[in-house]
Amino acid sequence: MPLPETGTLSIALGRCISAGTPLGPFEGTSFEGLTTASDTGLIHAVEDCPHLAQASSVRAVGFNLDASSLERLCTNWSCRWAVPDDGRWPVFLDALDALSRLWSKEEEEDTLPSEADVAAAAGLLSLGEFPEDEADADAWERHAEARACRDDLLALWRNPQHRLITAGDGLAACPWLRPWAEARMTVWAERRGAASTAH
Structure with missing residues (x-):
């Protein structure tokens, strides 16, 4: 898996942000991912994700982070997207982590x-x-x-x-x-x- 660029964080979005989470200012953030030939499968960050191992074909897909794409994000820890390390994402992810500890x-x-x-x-x-x-x-x-x-x-x-x-x-x-x-x-x-x- 390639290392994230300088000034970015590598985040398993499908693990860190559960479906239904309000995205606030992060709604609509653009990402690139991978999916199977059918347009209904999960969206993955890396081609070597174990969940893609049995796929007959894989294609690149661009998506905006929203309620529907959030439901399709792969939850495997290897599926990590780069997000800017500008202070906004870490604060959001820390808040979600703190909240997740309440209902774990x-x-x-x-x-x-x-x-x-x-x-x-x-x-x-x-x-x-x-x-x-x-x-x-x-x-x-x-x-x-x-x-x-x-x-x-x-x-x-x-x-x-x-x-x-x-x-x-x-x-x-x-x-x-x-x-x-x-x-x-x-x-x-x-x-x-x-x-x-x-x-």
């Missing part, structure tokens, strides 16, 4: 400590960070587990807060994304808040 599958796997564990940890740590009897190995272990429970709970609370702040910064930099993203941000924040306050 990854955060669904976070597991909160049980209510019983939290109550036990809070009760124990209210008496002190460490056991009074320095020779009691079991007490040291219980205190260590209580501190770990508290730390896990705090981390699970801070992580959503950090994600929301970062996503909010992205929306401030790319205001055309706000109507599209804010409803989902609100639902996500309420869901995460309900899960935390339940504990």
